[in-house]
Amino acid sequence: MFIFDAHLDLAMNAIEWNRDLRLSVEEIREIEKGMTDKPDRAKNTVSLQAMRKGNIGLCVATQIARYSPKGNSLPGWNSQQQAWAQTQGQLAWYKAMEDVGEMVQITDLQELNTHLEIWKNDTSNKPIGYILSLEGADSIITMQYLEKSYESGLRAIGPAHYGPGVYAHGTDSDGGIGAKGRELLKKIEELNLILDVTHLCDTSFWETMNVYNGALWASHNNCRTLVDHNRQFSDNQLKELVQRDAVIGIPLDAWMMVPDWIRGKSTSEQMGVTLETMIDHIDHICQLAGNTLHVGIGTDLDGAFGKEQCPSDLDTIADLQKVPHSLRKRGYSQTDIENIMHRNFIHFIQKVWG
Numbered sequence: 001m002f003i004f005d006a007h008l009d010l011a012m013n014a015i016e017w018n019r020d021l022r023l024s025v026e027e028i029r030e031i032e033k034g035m036t037d038k039p040d041r042a043k044n045t046v047s048l049q050a051m052r053k054g055n056i057g058l059c060v061a062t063q064i065a066r067y068s069p070k071g072n073s074l075p076g077w078n079s080q081q082q083a084w085a086q087t088q089g090q091l092a093w094y095k096a097m098e099d100v101g102e103m104v105q106i107t108d109l110q111e112l113n114t115h116l117e118i119w120k121n122d123t124s125n126k127p128i129g130y131i132l133s134l135e136g137a138d139s140i141i142t143m144q145y146l147e148k149s150y151e152s153g154l155r156a157i158g159p160a161h162y163g164p165g166v167y168a169h170g171t172d173s174d175g176g177i178g179a180k181g182r183e184l185l186k187k188i189e190e191l192n193l194i195l196d197v198t199h200l201c202d203t204s205f206w207e208t209m210n211v212y213n214g215a216l217w218a219s220h221n222n223c224r225t226l227v228d229h230n231r232q233f234s235d236n237q238l239k240e241l242v243q244r245d246a247v248i249g250i251p252l253d254a255w256m257m258v259p260d261w262i263r264g265k266s267t268s269e270q271m272g273v274t275l276e277t278m279i280d281h282i283d284h285i286c287q288l289a290g291n292t293l294h295v296g297i298g299t300d301l302d303g304a305f306g307k308e309q310c311p312s313d314l315d316t317i318a319d320l321q322k323v324p325h326s327l328r329k330r331g332y333s334q335t336d337i338e339n340i341m342h343r344n345f346i347h348f349i350q351k352v353w354g
Contacts, residue, residue, distance in 0.1 A: 146188075194216065
C-alpha cells in the first residue's frame, strides 16, 4: 500500500548525524558501528532505499534548528541567524538530493498529482516526494525570512519545538504565543502555509486556536489519554483538531506510545511496544472523531532516536507495511485503511492547495 509519512527529519540526519541516506539502512549501521556520540548510532531505521522498499513515496520532510539564548539549557544555536543558516544547509541537502534524482520537492497541486501518478504507474527507481516543513520557527528572524522560505518551497511550519521559543512555548514548558506569535500566525495564514500544532504547550495551543483561522494539522502527535504527558494532546485538543478538519499523524517514538517509559533504560520488549501500540493511538482518535478521516502516519523515525526506542517489530521504515494488516485485524475496512495510510493527508493537502 502507498504510504504518506507526515514527519521525517531527513535533512537533520544527513547534516547533523552525517548519514548518507542514499545508502541502505544496513550500510549506514555498519558505518556507525562503535560510534558513541549519539545514543542512536548504528540503530537507524530510515534511508531513501528503505522508503522505496516500503512504498513510502511521499513525506513531509523537515528543517529544524532551535535558537537557545543564554539561560536556556536546551541544545541549540546562540543566535537566530545561526539557526537560519543551519536550516539553509538542510535545504541545500534536499536540493542536492533532487539534483541526483533521489527526491523531488512538492509545492503545488499539479506537482502533487503528477508525483502520485508516477508512483502509481512507474516501476523504476522513483524519487521520494517531499513537502518541506519547518519544525520550530526560531530560525525565522523576521516575517521577510518566512516569505523567503515560502519561495524556497516551505509549505508547513510549527511555531515551537521543545521549551520556550521565539514565537510560542513548546513541549515541557508553559506560556502563551505573545505578540510575535500572533504576527507569525497572521503571516502563516496570509501565505496559506499549513500550521503544524505539534509540540505546542497547552497554553500556546489554545491561544493559537483563538486567533488562527487557516489550515492546520498535527504531523506527529499521540494521545494523552493513553500516555499522560504534555507532549501528547488531550481529548479536548484532539476534538478541536477534528472540528477544524485537521489530520493527526501518529509517531513511533516509544516514550510517546506507552506510559512509564524511561529513556535510556526501558526497552520495547520489556514494555510491550509494537506496531499494535500505534494502532491503539490511531483507534483512539477514530473513536473520538467517529470516523477514520482525521488520523494518519507521522512516524518521526530517526528523530534523534533509533531502534532502541522504536516498536520491537520495526527494523526499518519499510515495516510500516505491517500496519494495514494490523488495522484489518481490528475491523477496519479497506477504505478506512487507505484513509489512514495515505489518503487523509493527501486529501487535506489537495484541499488546502486547491
